[in-house]
Amino acid sequence: MRFGKTLQDSIYGPWKSKYIDYSKLKHLLREDANANGRGSADSNEHDWTEQDEGAFVDELVNVQLEKVNAFHDETFKSLRDRTNVCETKVQDIAASEKNEGNDDHQPRAIADGDDGAQQTLPDLLEKLDNITKEMNELEKYSRINYTGFLKAAKKHDRRRGSQYRVRPLLQVRLAALPFNSEDYSPLLYQLSAMYSFVRQRMEGEQKRTAAEPESKDKENSYKSHKFWVHPENLLEVKTYILRHLPVLVYNPQTSKVVESGQQDPRITSLYFDNPNFSLYSAKLGKNTGASSLRLRWFGHLNDNPEIHIEKKTTEENGDSEEIRFPIKMKYIQEFISGEYKMEKALNKIQERQGAESDALVRLRSSVNDIQDFIKDNQLQPMLRANYTRTAFQIPGDNRVRISLDTDVAFLREDSLDQERPCRDPSDWHRIDIDDNEMDFPFSGIRRGEISRFPYALLEIKIRDGANKKTSEWVGDLMSSHLVKEAARFSKFVHGVAQLFEDHVNSFPFWLSDLETDIRRDPATAFQEEQDKKAKQAEEEQAVGSYMGTSASPGFTAAVGSPVAKYIDTKSTETPDLKDHQGMNDPDTAEDENQILDKSAWSSRGIPSFLPSFSGSKYGRSRQREATRLPAGVREPGRLIKDTGPVRVEPKVWLANQRTFIKWQHISVLLATLSLSLYNAAGENNSVARSLAIAYTLIAAVAGVRGPSQLDEGDSR
Numbered sequence: 001m002r003f004g005k006t007l008q009d010s011i012y013g014p015w016k017s018k019y020i021d022y023s024k025l026k027h028l029l030r031e032d033a034n035a036n037g038r039g040s041a042d043s044n045e046h047d048w049t050e051q052d053e054g055a056f057v058d059e060l061v062n063v064q065l066e067k068v069n070a071f072h073d074e075t076f077k078s079l080r081d082r083t084n085v086c087e088t089k090v091q092d093i094a095a096s097e098k099n100e101g102n103d104d105h106q107p108r109a110i111a112d113g114d115d116g117a118q119q120t121l122p123d124l125l126e127k128l129d130n131i132t133k134e135m136n137e138l139e140k141y142s143r144i145n146y147t148g149f150l151k152a153a154k155k156h157d158r159r160r161g162s163q164y165r166v167r168p169l170l171q172v173r174l175a176a177l178p179f180n181s182e183d184y185s186p187l188l189y190q191l192s193a194m195y196s197f198v199r200q201r202m203e204g205e206q207k208r209t210a211a212e213p214e215s216k217d218k219e220n221s222y223k224s225h226k227f228w229v230h231p232e233n234l235l236e237v238k239t240y241i242l243r244h245l246p247v248l249v250y251n252p253q254t255s256k257v258v259e260s261g262q263q264d265p266r267i268t269s270l271y272f273d274n275p276n277f278s279l280y281s282a283k284l285g286k287n288t289g290a291s292s293l294r295l296r297w298f299g300h301l302n303d304n305p306e307i308h309i310e311k312k313t314t315e316e317n318g319d320s321e322e323i324r325f326p327i328k329m330k331y332i333q334e335f336i337s338g339e340y341k342m343e344k345a346l347n348k349i350q351e352r353q354g355a356e357s358d359a360l361v362r363l364r365s366s367v368n369d370i371q372d373f374i375k376d377n378q379l380q381p382m383l384r385a386n387y388t389r390t391a392f393q394i395p396g397d398n399r400v401r402i403s404l405d406t407d408v409a410f411l412r413e414d415s416l417d418q419e420r421p422c423r424d425p426s427d428w429h430r431i432d433i434d435d436n437e438m439d440f441p442f443s444g445i446r447r448g449e450i451s452r453f454p455y456a457l458l459e460i461k462i463r464d465g466a467n468k469k470t471s472e473w474v475g476d477l478m479s480s481h482l483v484k485e486a487a488r489f490s491k492f493v494h495g496v497a498q499l500f501e502d503h504v505n506s507f508p509f510w511l512s513d514l515e516t517d518i519r520r521d522p523a524t525a526f527q528e529e530q531d532k533k534a535k536q537a538e539e540e541q542a543v544g545s546y547m548g549t550s551a552s553p554g555f556t557a558a559v560g561s562p563v564a565k566y567i568d569t570k571s572t573e574t575p576d577l578k579d580h581q582g583m584n585d586p587d588t589a590e591d592e593n594q595i596l597d598k599s600a601w602s603s604r605g606i607p608s609f610l611p612s613f614s615g616s617k618y619g620r621s622r623q624r625e626a627t628r629l630p631a632g633v634r635e636p637g638r639l640i641k642d643t644g645p646v647r648v649e650p651k652v653w654l655a656n657q658r659t660f661i662k663w664q665h666i667s668v669l670l671a672t673l674s675l676s677l678y679n680a681a682g683e684n685n686s687v688a689r690s691l692a693i694a695y696t697l698i699a700a701v702a703g704v705r706g707p708s709q710l711d712e713g714d715s716r
Helices: 003-010 011-016 022-028 032-036 041-045 050-099 113-158 167-174 185-204 203-212 230-240 278-284 329-337 341-352 358-377 466-476 491-499 509-515 522-547 575-581 587-603 617-623 656-679 686-715
Strands: 222-229 266-273 291-296 306-313 320-327 380-394 397-412 448-450 456-463 483-485
Touching: 003 022, 003 113, 011 050, 011 113, 022 050, 022 113, 032 278, 041 266, 050 113, 050 167, 050 185, 113 185, 113 230, 113 522, 185 230, 222 230, 222 278, 230 380, 230 397, 230 466, 266 491, 278 483, 278 491, 291 358, 306 329, 306 397, 306 466, 320 329, 341 358, 397 491, 448 491, 456 466, 466 483, 491 509, 656 686
Parallel strands: none
Antiparallel strands: 222 456, 222 483, 266 291, 266 380, 291 306, 306 320, 380 397, 397 448, 397 456
16 A cells, blocks of 8 residues: 555544645655656656755755644643643542541542532543543654655655755654654553542442452462554553553552653563473473473662562463562572572571471472472573563452563573573673663674564453453453454563574464564454354354253344444445445344344244235345344345456456466476387387377377367357
């Protein structure tokens, strides 16, 4: 698709006049004249003057770029001011609660007689939704205009590059302007905190408590879902999630709503394996009892963070068991070699809780288990995964936990190459990275030692027994076009497969998806999800009939995409196409559902046969009721013959010619074979000569058959 068409499709209506005038730039560049065939790059090269160059550069840099940057700056300041106004209202509501005696800092539900709160909070929520929507549109506005400037400069340099080059000047100007590099995180954090405040006051603490009657056994039972997120959809995914869950400070010691000035933490995971990569092979092969071992910390090692050593084992039933305890950085190398067995930590627990305490027994067992695991498998640090994590969760409510990892990078941490080891074999980590406090994109790392993941990683953990309301909005996100499912994705497996491909013999299935564009059209994604649900319903119904059990209710297609709940989509379908599909018209869908509901009783008794003899509208509708379509199948709105002219691909149109060429190919091959066989056979080898003559006759028949087939095909 040409960029001009892409730009037109991406324009947000209220801001239509604020976008880059790409057609005007093409006109100044005389691109439109060449597109119409009135000139070429070579013929117009000598006609391009300094005045033309000056007019183009002035329009590109001084007019269009300044217009886009000024509008972006004005809109972003407006969003920030509106956010501050909302924050002031939130503070006023919190202050009024405190004055009324609610000093326990617990969320207070809206009382029936509290008319002021009943009016203020919904209005405040609507304003937050509007701010969030405009922030999404502003991010798209920045991205499409930035692309437009680069496209215009590329066209100019391709056509006029022999005399003038404008891209270096444009890149300097773009680097000086903030519209393409604005950080929306502080604004997101403010919105997240206010969403959390308003949601808790509107829902109330009693509703949340009543919605959590799960047993203690279910409390730690989660179902995990993993997805990839394209960078262009990243902000949209964040704003959709924070409407329901606040952003949290993600560290092992505290759990609270993040403040506006705080940055998401960088997390480093250091994975262990042996030179044979047996842990990788076991995890990729889904072997029972497959285990992984890693060191994990937040931030830079120079800040002396708390480091955890974690071992995770997958059981036969699919559940996982995790052993985890903190360890100081100075003891890690001795712990790996088996010289240090956490004696100091064990002594402290013994002094505080006694020699027979459960904590002491658990820690001693964990230490022995991990050290035996390292010794038996001859493990050593092999891979480093570094990423920025944004966590979403309501404090004190763990029904839904969401993590979003961005700027994901994998680095080699091995010492397999004795001549040029990535890591000093006598140390447990790479000093060149940690001492220099390298961060993403790790430009100082040699090529071949780093792999940057092109997408963000989204993981959604839903506790068993979560309420229906929670499942609905999470399900809408998981089935939307914003994410791509990656069910069994593993950072450890992916990093090894990318950086140690010469050392392993098997690779994960998702590697091929990295070469494709994971972005999807919203309507297409919704239709695929509906087809998937319809197929599942049909399979469940079939299995139920085989097993003799009652089948689940048939699948009813949803009206409209769930994406439309939080995205304003543009309808590009013609009226005929909508009538043909019948899925986007609420009246049509409702009529189809009524027909399916009536069919259960309309086929009983003699009256059900009478409408078949009637040509009236009522009779025709009753005739359609007699045939109940399978789940996921709907009656077409019009016939194929009425859809327009039939398009025939060239390979189908030239099928006869291809058949003729095949016959001639066979004829030439057989003739060559027979000639070679005849010449190679001696005078006394009558069998070989007979076969050569037979092959010659067959070749002649094939040569004659080809033209006859062509004539027969053309005559039909």
